[in-house]
Amino acid sequence: MLxxxxxxxxxxxxxxxxxxxxxxxxxxxxxxxxxxxxxxxxTISMLSTLIPPSSGDVRFHQKSTLKNPAMLRNALGIxxxxxxxxxxxxxxxxxxxxxxxHRLSGAQLQKKVxxxxxxxxxxxxxxxxxxxxxxxxxxRLNIGAALLHEPKLLIMDEPTVGIDPQSRxxxxxxxxxxxEEKQMTVLYTSHYMEEVEFLCDRIYIMDKGxxxxxxxxxxxxxxxxxxxxxxxxxxxxxEPFLHALHAQPVIRHIAVQDRVITMLSPKExxxxxxxxxxAEQTDTVLMSIEMKTPTLEDVFLHLxxxxxxx
Amino acid sequence: xxxxxxxKFRLFLRNPWMVIIMSIVCIAMASIIGASSExxxxxxxxxxxxxxxxxELLQSLNKSPxxxxxxxxxxxxxxxxxxxxxxxxxxxxNHDFTLLITSQTGNTFFLRQYVQKVYSEKEQxxxxxxxxxxxxxxxxHIVNEAKEHPAFTVKTMNFRGKHAAIxxxxxxxxxxxxxxxxxxxxxFQVLQLLKEKREGVWNRMILSxxxxxxxxxxxxxxxxxxxxxxxxxxxxxxxxxxxxRFHGQFAELxxxxxxxxxxxxxxxxxxxxxxxxEQQFQALISLLAVSMAMIGGAxxxxxxxxxxxxxxxxxxxxxxxxxxLLKGAAVYxxxxxxxxxxxxxxxxxxxxxxxxxxxxxxRKNS
Ligand SMILES: Nc1ncnc2c1ncn2[C@@H]1O[C@H](COP(=O)(O)OP(=O)(O)O)[C@@H](O)[C@H]1O
Ligand SMILES: [Mg+2]
Numbered sequence: 064m065l066x067x068x069x070x071x072x073x074x075x076x077x078x079x080x081x082x083x084x085x086x087x088x089x090x091x092x093x094x095x096x097x098x099x100x101x102x103x104x105x106t107i108s109m110l111s112t113l114i115p116p117s118s119g120d121v122r123f124h125q126k127s128t129l130k131n132p133a134m135l136r137n138a139l140g141i142x143x144x145x146x147x148x149x150x151x152x153x154x155x156x157x158x159x160x161x162x163x164x165h166r167l168s169g170a171q172l173q174k175k176v177x178x179x180x181x182x183x184x185x186x187x188x189x190x191x192x193x194x195x196x197x198x199x200x201x202x203r204l205n206i207g208a209a210l211l212h213e214p215k216l217l218i219m220d221e222p223t224v225g226i227d228p229q230s231r232x233x234x235x236x237x238x239x240x241x242x243e244e245k246q247m248t249v250l251y252t253s254h255y256m257e258e259v260e261f262l263c264d265r266i267y268i269m270d271k272g273x274x275x276x277x278x279x280x281x282x283x284x285x286x287x288x289x290x291x292x293x294x295x296x297x298x299x300x301x302e303p304f305l306h307a308l309h310a311q312p313v314i315r316h317i318a319v320q321d322r323v324i325t326m327l328s329p330k331e332x333x334x335x336x337x338x339x340x341x342a343e344q345t346d347t348v349l350m351s352i353e354m355k356t357p358t359l360e361d362v363f364l365h366l367x368x369x370x371x372x373x
Numbered sequence: 374x375x376x377x378x379x380x381k382f383r384l385f386l387r388n389p390w391m392v393i394i395m396s397i398v399c400i401a402m403a404s405i406i407g408a409s410s411e412x413x414x415x416x417x418x419x420x421x422x423x424x425x426x427x428x429e430l431l432q433s434l435n436k437s438p439x440x441x442x443x444x445x446x447x448x449x450x451x452x453x454x455x456x457x458x459x460x461x462x463x464x465x466x467n468h469d470f471t472l473l474i475t476s477q478t479g480n481t482f483f484l485r486q487y488v489q490k491v492y493s494e495k496e497q498x499x500x501x502x503x504x505x506x507x508x509x510x511x512x513x514h515i516v517n518e519a520k521e522h523p524a525f526t527v528k529t530m531n532f533r534g535k536h537a538a539i540x541x542x543x544x545x546x547x548x549x550x551x552x553x554x555x556x557x558x559x560x561f562q563v564l565q566l567l568k569e570k571r572e573g574v575w576n577r578m579i580l581s582x583x584x585x586x587x588x589x590x591x592x593x594x595x596x597x598x599x600x601x602x603x604x605x606x607x608x609x610x611x612x613x614x615x616x617x618r619f620h621g622q623f624a625e626l627x628x629x630x631x632x633x634x635x636x637x638x639x640x641x642x643x644x645x646x647x648x649x650x651e652q653q654f655q656a657l658i659s660l661l662a663v664s665m666a667m668i669g670g671a672x673x674x675x676x677x678x679x680x681x682x683x684x685x686x687x688x689x690x691x692x693x694x695x696x697x698l699l700k701g702a703a704v705y706x707x708x709x710x711x712x713x714x715x716x717x718x719x720x721x722x723x724x725x726x727x728x729x730x731x732x733x734x735x736r737k738n739s
Binding site: 111112113114115136137139141143144145146147148149151152156160161163164165166192208209212 | 377380383384387388571572573574576577578579580581582583738
């Protein structure tokens, strides 16, 4: 449906987006995950024809949109990272305005506004001015404003930044519903991996302008499948035990916090037997051993050596 | 475009206070300054002339609509000036006079000009009397006759022609402050365009079914209407609230304001194209509005400015032409067709500013 081909954006000093390739199929929810400054918003701006790429192409149903953006624009709903609303207008007035610029009017406009108000849970507060809304309500309205013309494709740029968990869940559920009930295709940008993991069929991980990994959640996690993350808890931390751990070539990345030791080891090694042996030799009492499946956070750490969130 | 206008007017009605406060401040300042320059200014006079000559001269001097000359002892006159009780004092002697001032102001400038004029008329009459061998009184009479029934009239088209200069101390502050304050109101509305760009409302409009020209026209037309509304409000308060007749030119003035407000909208658009962010815009507009007001003759009439540099600068300031239009109609009694020249300059400036401004804004996107 939508496709980016070698998409690049060079600002004066920074290369914000560097040869990005990605695609969305009809009916998918695709995640674009990356830390602040990764180039997500810039990518989205190019995908939605708001800024022209320095090089590369954006294709909608196999047709380039660079010269002819109208078809994509009409099918597109965009939820910007900033709150793009009139704060001195009420929720209803905002929706009426954003509907009317899509040439909706009269009873049709009225019906869509009511429908969207219900969807985003603001029917009760529709006549209140936006400036009196909580962060979560503003975010919900920001999404609602993109839905009036029933877009086929919804592009959302960090729609849950800085709001309470309840509003966040509401938004995530709403996106899921839109996808399931209206078959809306969604590109969901975030730097929260739980959100992306919860929502998305496929994920692109972006860092410093480049896509560094892509695939389904499981595929991406399999990048780390050759290793286990092992977490053990000891009754008392002893020097000889730590020393013994370090001496083992199959154990890497040892980190100690209080009485908890975290490490990585290859899957083919029987880490349980090895740990019991070492404990016995050094008179250390093991309280627990836990094998953890890697998170997207771990993948990002593995790929870039940095944490996703700063 | 209608949707933009209706949303914007809804916003305006929700928060009209800026325009209302601007108008009140403008009306207050124009009335205070207008009233203070309405009264005649007292000028103490000392004289070294004989008493009948002094009286004669005083009589001529006191024909002034702006000054009231009062004879007193030289020492008393000096004290008044030194203590700042009056702006200026005059010492009369036979062929010339001494002007005593503590600081140069618009009033002292006019005072000097006025007294000089009275003196040269007196000298003229004396010269005629000597050459024609007639009494001085008769010579004065002849000079006055000649002034009232001139053999030919010179019609000065140039606004800054020395002969045509009329300072209307009531109209001047009303026009000046109205044109000055409307810059802020218009600029603030055009500034919303930058805010909408930053927050993304603009992007939503770009991605909608609206055409680009509709977005610009909607925003700029709204800015124009709010600015125009403010001036009409101010003028109406003067006309219908305070009973100022604008020399019967009220309707003409409202028409003449159209090109001026248009040029200010365009000027603000140019600024939007030039600045990086809203803070820069606000800093620049405060600076530029005050400079334009000073150079364009909103604070004091251009008729008293003699610096060629300033007068040349005034030619590129829209406010100059705005003042020229309003004064042209109300003070100099010119018809709208006679004022086509400044009107077309304002339209021309507006089109150029707007063209460049919109182009710059569009270029920033890529
Ligand atoms: N208009 C711009 N001009 C110059 N640099 C920009 C501009 N927009 C973004 N950048 C830079 O490009 C990089 C990517 O920014 P952005 O796309 O906003 O990242 P993200 O949305 O992932 O946080 C950042 O380093 C940012 O400073
Ligand atoms: Mg961003």
